[in-house]
Amino acid sequence: MSQESFGNPDFQPPEVILEAVLYCDDLEAAGAFYEKVIGLTLSSCEPDRHRFYQMKYGMLLLFRASATRSQAIEVNGRLIPKHGTTGSGHLAFAVDIESQNAMRERLACAGIKLESEIKWPSGGESIYCRDPAGNSIEFATPELWY
């Protein structure tokens, strides 16, 4: 099965992730973590459904899964598809080493323990903590991948 099987041979695959998602049952607790500790700026909020954050490229969307799994929101006569997970998700932020050190200090001041820190064989360093919903949040220097 080649890519050419599916329509236009000039097709260009998507290059950019516009929305990355985490699920947090307690959005107020999540907001305290992502805004006060991580330092993100809230772009949009529905207290019982979501908190959204604009990043340099795209958005970080926090949803309360019990809302997005059950409530069908209609926009211009069409429904936003339902979604929602349980369990610990994962997301990594890119940071340089100075910002990683500042984040380490910031997490310590907020009483949030590092769960692990890894020096990758390929280069790059990651530190890991949990958000209030139990998602595994990583702050990694991009040398990990590039």
Next chain:
Amino acid sequence: MSQESFGNPDFQPPEVILEAVLYCDDLEAAGAFYEKVIGLTLSSCEPDRHRFYQMKYGMLLLFRASATRSQAIEVNGRLIPKHGTTGSGHLAFAVDIESQNAMRERLACAGIKLESEIKWPSGGESIYCRDPAGNSIEFATPELWY
């Protein structure tokens, strides 16, 4: 609680998401969707654990949750924290309107139905389908957010 409560006042919040994550139990089926239909290029693969894709900014990581929830992988003497969700996650790719139309054709050729398509009041258009794991995948023109 102000941001200044937590350490260095020169602190710069993270701007870039380095890793966005979806969970797919059947990674082979997921690979057929993300590679053959969506057109992403596989960067790294462990057939029973993950398939990774490099985007223009950051990575899309597909994990088999039953592996990442239970297997503690050690790197340089430290453990990668466990994670893994069940249920339908969500992710959006940014596309321009021409690429969205090409994707629409491509999904149709692959026999994948659109679940919804929305013209946002703020501008921007989204089409939605499901990946083989049931995640809600959106292809949105970035005017939705910018």
